[in-house]
Amino acid sequence: MSLRRLSALVGALVLGVSTAAIAQTTAPEIEIVDINGSRYAEGGQTQMVVEFRNLPEAPDPAQLAVTVDGQPVSDLEVAPLGESSVPVGVVLVIDTSGSMLGAPMDSAKTAANSFIDQKRPEDSIAIVSFADTAVVQTGFTTNAEVLHERVDALVADGETALNDGVILGMSLFEGVPPTQLNNMIVLSDGEDTASAATADAAIAAIEAGDARVFGVALESPDFNPEAVSAFATAGGGLFLSTPDPAQLSGLYGQISREISNTLVARFVSPVAAPGEAEFAATYPGGLTSTVAFPVSGYATTTTMAPTTTTVPVPVTGSVVESSSPLSITNLALIGAAGIGLTAFLFIIILFGREEEQGGGRFAKRLQAYGRRSRTGEEEKKPLLQRIPLINRFSQAAEEEVRRRGMLSGVNAALEQANVPMSPGEAILAMIGLAAVGGVFVAIFNSPLWGLATFGIMLLGFMILVRWAGNRERKRFEKQLPDTLTLLSTSLRAGYSLLQAIEAVAAEAPDPTAREFSRAVVESRLGRSVPEALQGIVERTNSKDFEWATMAIEIQREVGGNLAEVLQTVADTMLARNRLKGEIKALTAEGRISAIVLGSLPFALGAFLCFNNR
Numbered sequence: 001m002s003l004r005r006l007s008a009l010v011g012a013l014v015l016g017v018s019t020a021a022i023a024q025t026t027a028p029e030i031e032i033v034d035i036n037g038s039r040y041a042e043g044g045q046t047q048m049v050v051e052f053r054n055l056p057e058a059p060d061p062a063q064l065a066v067t068v069d070g071q072p073v074s075d076l077e078v079a080p081l082g083e084s085s086v087p088v089g090v091v092l093v094i095d096t097s098g099s100m101l102g103a104p105m106d107s108a109k110t111a112a113n114s115f116i117d118q119k120r121p122e123d124s125i126a127i128v129s130f131a132d133t134a135v136v137q138t139g140f141t142t143n144a145e146v147l148h149e150r151v152d153a154l155v156a157d158g159e160t161a162l163n164d165g166v167i168l169g170m171s172l173f174e175g176v177p178p179t180q181l182n183n184m185i186v187l188s189d190g191e192d193t194a195s196a197a198t199a200d201a202a203i204a205a206i207e208a209g210d211a212r213v214f215g216v217a218l219e220s221p222d223f224n225p226e227a228v229s230a231f232a233t234a235g236g237g238l239f240l241s242t243p244d245p246a247q248l249s250g251l252y253g254q255i256s257r258e259i260s261n262t263l264v265a266r267f268v269s270p271v272a273a274p275g276e277a278e279f280a281a282t283y284p285g286g287l288t289s290t291v292a293f294p295v296s297g298y299a300t301t302t303t304m305a306p307t308t309t310t311v312p313v314p315v316t317g318s319v320v321e322s323s324s325p326l327s328i329t330n331l332a333l334i335g336a337a338g339i340g341l342t343a344f345l346f347i348i349i350l351f352g353r354e355e356e357q358g359g360g361r362f363a364k365r366l367q368a369y370g371r372r373s374r375t376g377e378e379e380k381k382p383l384l385q386r387i388p389l390i391n392r393f394s395q396a397a398e399e400e401v402r403r404r405g406m407l408s409g410v411n412a413a414l415e416q417a418n419v420p421m422s423p424g425e426a427i428l429a430m431i432g433l434a435a436v437g438g439v440f441v442a443i444f445n446s447p448l449w450g451l452a453t454f455g456i457m458l459l460g461f462m463i464l465v466r467w468a469g470n471r472e473r474k475r476f477e478k479q480l481p482d483t484l485t486l487l488s489t490s491l492r493a494g495y496s497l498l499q500a501i502e503a504v505a506a507e508a509p510d511p512t513a514r515e516f517s518r519a520v521v522e523s524r525l526g527r528s529v530p531e532a533l534q535g536i537v538e539r540t541n542s543k544d545f546e547w548a549t550m551a552i553e554i555q556r557e558v559g560g561n562l563a564e565v566l567q568t569v570a571d572t573m574l575a576r577n578r579l580k581g582e583i584k585a586l587t588a589e590g591r592i593s594a595i596v597l598g599s600l601p602f603a604l605g606a607f608l609c610f611n612n613r
Helices: 003-019 103-117 144-152 162-171 199-208 226-234 245-260 328-351 360-367 388-403 407-416 423-444 447-492 497-507 512-524 529-540 543-558 562-586 588-611
Strands: 029-036 046-053 065-068 074-080 088-095 124-130 134-141 181-188 212-218 236-242 262-268 275-283 287-295
Touching: 029 275, 029 287, 046 275, 088 103, 088 162, 103 124, 103 144, 103 181, 103 245, 124 144, 124 162, 134 144, 134 162, 162 181, 162 199, 162 226, 181 226, 181 245, 199 226, 212 226, 212 245, 226 236, 236 245, 407 423, 407 447, 407 529, 423 447, 447 497, 447 512, 447 529, 447 543, 447 562, 497 512, 497 529, 512 529, 529 543, 543 562, 562 588
Parallel strands: 088 124, 088 181, 181 212, 212 236
Antiparallel strands: 029 046, 046 262, 065 275, 074 262, 124 134, 275 287
16 A cells, blocks of 8 residues: 555544544533522522533532532532433434435434433423424424434435524423423534525524524535534534534434533522522632522521532432423412302202292292193293203203113112202213313313313212212101101091101101102102102112001001001110110220221321322
8 A cells, every 4th residue: 555545544534533523622611501599588409500511521520619609508419410300401403305315314313313212201302304494393202202203204305494493493492491401403414505594593593592502514525514513603512523424323422421511509508688699610620600690588597507528419210390381370360260160060050940939838849859830821941951052961961871771770869869950960060060170180280180080070979979868868867766756646646647747747857858748749649658658768768767668558458556656666766776876986986096097098198299209
């Protein structure tokens, strides 16, 4: 081999290595990019994020010193970015013009996928491609599978709208959480040929934004990388270039390491007075960064000792910080409005049935069993049936329940709970209120939580109806001994059985009076007295009254002293209720202990979940 050819080969190798290196050889520097003083007023920890730029090796957390107004801080804890919960957001701006067809496009995809695989779970990435126009392939997401799908779907074709791609990429940082560290990587292999915006407009967008911009250029004989280099210079990032597409993965890895050269410091500030304080971060080698930050101050009566050691933050898991697009006040107002609307709908649906005018007490009691027709005027419908849409849904729900053979069960549960609604209206009310709650939760959390809330509320309404029915049954059975005694006394006084039932309906409290009044109405409408009493058994589901009804039926068939039998049954029930009360009193301590011990793990778990997740 001749000396000239050897020299040319060495020169080519040197040129290839140098072009894969950093184009600008700026000196190392540090910059305070974020200060979070949200807990400053409580005397709690302040968080500071410090970026290291152009540092040849990873920074040492133990070497970072922090001061506030020239005073050393206390309780200083410093950790690398990878061991903190500070999220990182990166926009990948990728050239998909026709000049990238073939090996350059394949290498660009491989480099992007490799960069995605290196991200932490809490970090988010967005993808923008540009050819004839700039297109957002996906907004910020932490889902690596979605990102890989978008990268693999890129196709090289068309012109090069480089400036438009940079401006579109910078626009994605609008509305991101303020604690997110924003970065953008621009990859291109050609000059701009199709953008509507100029290079100056793209540089202005970078300077106005809050993101660090890195430039990666695929060199070719006809490509002038000055535009990509200008973007990196304006964004305070690195500019890397190479003529070999296979080296793109290495360049992306170098950018990833540069982004990771960030330290997160947490400390207690020595400045307790409100006002503007000067925060400073110092690193060996003469690296210093200062920033003025307004603090609210906090009350203190002791002098904090300066820090003597630097301890890395222990890793307890990744926590994704999030911020709502609405303020706490607006969220509270929306929540109060949603709760108020739900309560209003509940009241309207449950108590919105208007009573007919006239008729007195008998008409009001008869209304629960069937609407009374009035001669010469049209029957006035309840409120819910006068709303066409709700009435149609109510009829459809009732027809569906009837078709499935559940109408009698739903109607019995509503009657037992004394809910003045038809099965269709009750089902519509429960589904409507559950849907309102589910939509409200879905708006502020996620559709999955909204669906879970819908199911839980629907189940809760069913349990509520069942609980109300059991409560009415227990009240009825508690009044049953006095009811049977009143029946027995009335029979001894010479009343017939129907007259004795009317006396109970007039004198007893609810729910006994309500049920016996209905039995009186049914008997007057043609139903026999035993059948009317059996109707009470079916509505209340009371075994005790079923036995009393059985005794009445037997005595009416075979004869005998019905008053004495009813009095005996009443005395037996009274003695049994007294024994139940004594047992409950004696076992109260054990039962409350079981409730406390059983609920303690769940209550403690909920407390820890909400207080210190």
